[in-house]
Amino acid sequence: MVWCCRVLLRKYGNFVDNLRIYVKGGTGGMGLPRLGGQGGNGGDVCLLAKKGVTLKNIKDKYPHKRFIGGVGVNSSVRALKGLAGEVCQVEVPPGIVITNEHGVKIGELDKEGDEIRVARGGHGGIFKTDFLPSKGQTRVIHLDLKLISDVGLVGFPNAGKSSLLGKISHAKPQVADYAFTTVKPELGKIMYPDYKQVSVADLPGLIEGAHYNRGMGHKFLKHIERTKQLLFVVDIAGFQLSAITPCRSAFETVQLLILELQLYKEELLDKPAVLAVNKMDLPNADEKLGELLKQLENPTGNLHSLPDELVPERQIEFKHIVPVSAATGQGLEDLIGCIRKTIDEQADVQIQELAQERLQSLHKETPRTVKRNFQTSPRHKHH
Ligand SMILES: Nc1nc2c(ncn2[C@@H]2O[C@H](COP(=O)(O)OP(=O)(O)O)[C@@H](O)[C@H]2O)c(=O)[nH]1
Ligand SMILES: [Mg+2]
Structure with a gap:
């Protein structure tokens, strides 16, 4: 145990x-x-x-x-x-x-x-x-x-975050306003049959180089601190920021996302994370998924295609990798289930941690009480 x-x-x-x-x-x-x-x-x-x-x-x-x-x-x-x-x-x-x-x-x-x-x-x-x-x-x-939400979406523009959020939410996602941040995320809610609700937040997309504080990137990352866990969304076909930047494969896209988080605040890599591989309805998606899974099994052995400065120092071990299609609905039930599982596991761990901490502080505090009583008695005598 x-x-x-x-x-x-x-x-x-x-x-x-x-x-x-x-x-x-x-x-x-x-x-x-x-x-x-x-x-x-x-x-x-x-x-x-x-x-x-x-x-x-x-x-x-x-x-x-x-x-x-x-x-x-x-x-x-x-x-x-x-x-x-x-x-x-x-x-x-x-x-x-x-x-x-x-x-x-x-x-x-x-x-x-x-x-x-x-x-x-x-x-x-x-x-x-x-x-x-x-x-x-x-x-x-x-x-x-x-917290802004239980789950925060992490992905470059066009990965399909908004589409996905709309599909897994039980109502149209709402724009939320918080006193502690200027960012206004779109918030969706997943409702489970046992009435548990999990909130998911989407923000204007992360761009390659967010940590340089270009565009909305920095604000986006700030928001990601305020979620219990992360849902990475990548397009199975990969990502190209603009016509002059290279086309990245899905695996490279995952690496770039990890890099952005690491450069902003390495602690973010410690959050539980699930990876949704979107647009599985596109041609050759299954083949590409097979390749991506193989690469993710041994990420460090597959980084040669990225220039050194774009290679993250650490990897994220995804709790689940789920192929989905926001367009056809494929895999969405599975994704919803995986999100719930990860949320519940994290809650269990936090309860255990708290119980352990309480126990430890009890051990620490008991002798102190005795000492304090001991100290007060001479003062009483004095008086
Ligand atoms: N083929 C296909 N297209 C998708 C899918 N999900 C999203 N898209 C398209 O990808 C584009 C970007 O989607 P969006 O949800 O706005 O991405 P975001 O920028 O990450 O929020 C849109 O044109 C969507 O219609 C999918 O599962 N399959
Ligand atoms: Mg969007």
Whole structure:
């Protein structure tokens, strides 16, 4: 069982779209009864939205995922009013929702510079409290990247993304507006017999060289961060950007798409991905599909046709490769089934991860509680 989980975890990579952190406001400083001095307040813990930061950055930089405000300074003869403790400011990506341990929303950060306090520092000791300080607020919070959709379409223009989205959606796809991005994706919904809905987003096409921020490419890639998983769409006949650029085979097209994602943000390659090979109604499609599948079995051995600078550093292991035709409807049921399977598997993995994390933090926190009780007793005696 354990072995099975590990394999799943590895298979699902490590793109981070949610994070559980422990936050604690700083304890206040002691007052000075003799001279009526006030202790400084403990520092708060705040989240500040900053472009370019990712939840994975936070996880990597602070593996312990604990953020504690500074302790307020004790009142002293030299400084009767103790200084406030330092605010612990955590930089987070814009476009996140913050909830407490019970799933109740604390707030959200949409734009660069938005800030929110997630744990209040304790009060410094004053006359009213017998000059004793109070502890800061302690809680576990969840940061969730706001998602545009469950699935994001990835493909060059004319691959058939819009056609495909229209065919698998149960209503005409709608243009959606989100506060955290200027991009307005077209959103479709797949409805399953058990009433589960999976949303799929399409955006103006990715173009070769998107990472150079030409055309809409960059904005497109920004949106792709906000989906749980990716649905690559390629035309079985390949792709040609313009009359002066070379004609790419379906396999090369997949490689170019991977390259664009990698150059923008390598983490994107860790998202679960399904590949839809479209336009299977075209002549010689079956033959070409056979070739594509063979090439995808050993991608690194088949990259010789692409110039070095267009070869991605890593590959994506597609969960499913599904031949379809948006025109005739061939393979669409299969595609819908594969999308659901991948979504469910990913949800299972995330539940397991969370359970494991909770268990670990419980192990970590138990001895601390004991220590804290132990520390408070001498203070009581003092008093
Ligand atoms: N033969 C064929 N043509 C298709 C298929 N799917 C889409 N097309 C055509 O390909 C062109 C581009 O399709 P579109 O959905 O706009 O692609 P997008 O740019 O990726 O959104 C259109 O002319 C479609 O009619 C297909 O399965 N078979
Ligand atoms: Mg389109």
